[in-house]
Amino acid sequence: MPKLDLTRIERRTGSTYPGKLRATMDGRSSLRLGDAGGLTQFGVNMVRLEPGGMSSLRHYHLEQDEFAMAIEGTLVLVDDDCEHEMRPGDCATFPAGDPNGHHLINRTDAPAAFLVVGTRTPTETAYYSDIDMMVKTDTDGSRFTCKDGSPLTADQIGDDNE
């Protein structure tokens, strides 16, 4: 049946970020709507941010288009230029390769939510705008490094087993 029963989709938490950076995503959870409905060409996630939560560290993608629509509450979209308030129905686009790092944050006292769509590609590279980190993804998984390819340091991520 094409209509999704959102109450039956697992709410996922956690992060693939290394070491102590993982905790920056503690206020985020999401429903993987596209995966639940059998889509493979793009991901569609309904992301919930608790007060103080953020969608990701500020970043941009080299290969993947991204689209977001605010659904609930009030969010702030932060990019290289400024901040934009995002209320339900407000939309934003992030074309692949545009080096304008972005993320959404919830500065209110109530939960907020947004829908996000991103292309699935065999490989991907993303750069983090506010820290010296990049991630390369391929069929072997994701590897986080400094932007020159060198390993992340303990200063950056602490004990990676934490």
Added chain:
Amino acid sequence: MPKLDLTRIERRTGSTYPGKLRATMDGRSSLRLGDAGGLTQFGVNMVRLEPGGMSSLRHYHLEQDEFAMAIEGTLVLVDDDCEHEMRPGDCATFPAGDPNGHHLINRTDAPAAFLVVGTRTPTETAYYSDIDMMVKTDTDGSRFTCKDGSPLTADQIGDDNE
């Protein structure tokens, strides 16, 4: 700026359907959000259906994933199996190649709206479930024919210049 100003995006009407089939889309208009924001890998449209309007003739895609979320009003999703009421926040997925013809219709007295996302591919074939029609799309454009590839008849589409 990644945030879109929806008031500055042209509302598009009309249809690429041939001949008299074109009028079936009279109650539909849309904002091409993805195009307006520079996305190329998938389309994102905010579609408005007036009372009695429909999203498309009932169809399925061979190559392109599709996702829809109801945004305003009450819609009915019709597929091969049954009908599903779609209220704001309800979502549906249509994986490429799944031969379950679908469309959204507005049977209420008020406008309704939904967000739809579809992959962009160099070629595409779609089949229409309730009539003997298919469409093949490539870099030369879209060609509507009967499902066996023969030309559509005057009975099906009337005078194609109408």
